[in-house]
Amino acid sequence: MTSPALRHAQAVGTVDGPLAGHHREWYVVRPEGELRGLGRVKTGEPRPDTPRFDRRGFVSEDELLGELARLGVPRVPPVHRVRAPGSPDLVIHGFIEGATLAALSPRGHPVAPALLRQITERFASLCRLRPGAVRARRVRHPAGAGADGPEGDGAGFLRALIDYTREHAHRAHLPRYGPLFDRLGVPRDALGPRSRPVAEAALLARRPFCLLHGDLHRANLIVDRSGALWTIDWELATVGDPLYDLATHLYLMDYPAQQHDQVVDDWRRTTGALLPGADAHLDEDLPRYLDYKRVQSVFTDVVRQAAALTGTAACPGFPDRLRTAAALVHTVLERAAPALGLDAVPDAGAVEEAYADFCALSPSGQASPSRQTSPSGHASPSGHATPSVHTSPSVHA
Known part of the structure; x- marks a missing residue:
């Protein structure tokens, strides 16, 4: 049965192929x-019942992109609304x-200097957008479940992120994945x-807030034919501590050590000048945000890898997929061990055995929503080819 997203794409023009994405079912279309x-556009619909591991800041990515255009933010995808008689307007990007x-x-490889400069420029364009400048509707989080703190309250901002991760990325998955977390040594009170x-x-310094992209990794940065760097996938954008955006970027990019330090220095110099106070206590607070990202990645990747493997034990290539998933989860556990208070983590073989046992006990069936994407990456059969979303830690597009 044709999905609503595909029907919408076919109503616009000729469909070239699907795009990979956790939150939406996207299609590339020649209108x-x-x-x-x-030229070519993309259109899609939210994926039903897709687990959310990240706290969102805005009600609609489409609405936010319209705001960014109004504010003159460069190199973000344009949004168009198409009149559809007798039905709601179609939104195409x-x-x-x-x-x-x-x-x-x-991931892990150095980035060309010209592109690094443009990444710094992206951070600069974001830090200019203070909380009152962006008029797109904000998500209202329930009080007591990660409510927003006052502007500039970095401690409250990070605590809200932690609360969301504890409730939605960990506790919500314990009924099904609790035994797997236990086998991997993840404490039940990891974010207690x-x-x-x-x-x-609680020790974070106060910094002025601004717009954050929230997911600046390599698959969300597009280099066009002229060498200009575009930023896509604003689904996780929010308003908050600019140092969180830097930490998320550093964790997901996994720069070589020398380039990691260069990016931090460039960010400090540029953002600190444009948004005075943004670089306050950077050396103390950046490691705190990075610790959070490492712990968040454990919950995200343990569940996503389990969901990706469920029901595939009889499929060709399952041993290789199992081995790849175990290696990834072992890596994220090692990185998060100090923040989780773990003296040791299971080796890759023990992680593989835990996943094999989980798959043996799990009922077979259809792939989970997180797997219903193009296996080759960002676009298929043509477009932006990127690695599978299951081959690097917490690239949660």
């Missing part, structure tokens, strides 16, 4: 009729022709009141 002049940074420079991340969050 026809009056829209032909737009411009498709940026080019290659993802992930395809040009995979006495945990290291909660204690460290």
Whole structure:
């Protein structure tokens, strides 16, 4: 049965292929009729029942992108509304022709200097947008479940993130994945009141808030044919501590050590000048945010890898997929061990055995929503080819 997203895409023009994405079912389309002049575009619908591991800040990515255009933010996809008689308007995004940074420079590899400069420029464009400048509707989080703190309250901001991760990325998955977490040595109170991340969050300095992208990794950065760097996937954008955006970027990019330090220095110099106070106590607070990202990645990747493997034990290539998943989860556990208070983590073989046992006990069936994407990456059969979303830690597009 054709999905609503695919029907919408077919109503716009010729469909080239699906895009990978956790939160939406996207399609690349060559528009026809009056829209032909737009070039290739993309359109899609939210995926039903997709687990959310990240706290969102805005009600609608489409609405936010419209605001960014109004505010003159460069190199973000344009948004168009198409009149559809007898039905709600269709929303289509411009498709940026080019290659993802992930395809040009995979995770862990250095990034070309010209592109590094443009990444710094992206942070600069974000820090200019203070909380009152962006009029897109904000998500209202329930009081007591990660409510927003006052502007500039970095401690409250990080505590809200921790609260969301504890409730939605960990506790919500314990009924199904609790035994797997236990086998991997993840404490049930990993983000409880006495945990290291909660204690460290209370020590964060105050910094002025601004718009954050929230997911600046290599697959969300597109290099066009002229060498310009575009930023896509604003689904996790929010308003908050600018140092969190830097920490998220550093964790997901996994720069070589020398380039990691260069990015921090460039961010400090540029953002500190444009948003005075943004770099306050950076050396003390950046490691605190990075610790949180490492712990968050454990919950995200343990569940996503389990969901990706469930029901595939009889499929060709399962042993290789199992081995790859175990290696990834072992890596994220090692990185998060100090923040989780773990003296040791299971080796890759023990992680593989835990997942094999989990799959043996889990009922077979259809792939979970997180797996219903193009296996080759960002676009198929043409477009931005990126690594599979299951091959690097917490690239949660």
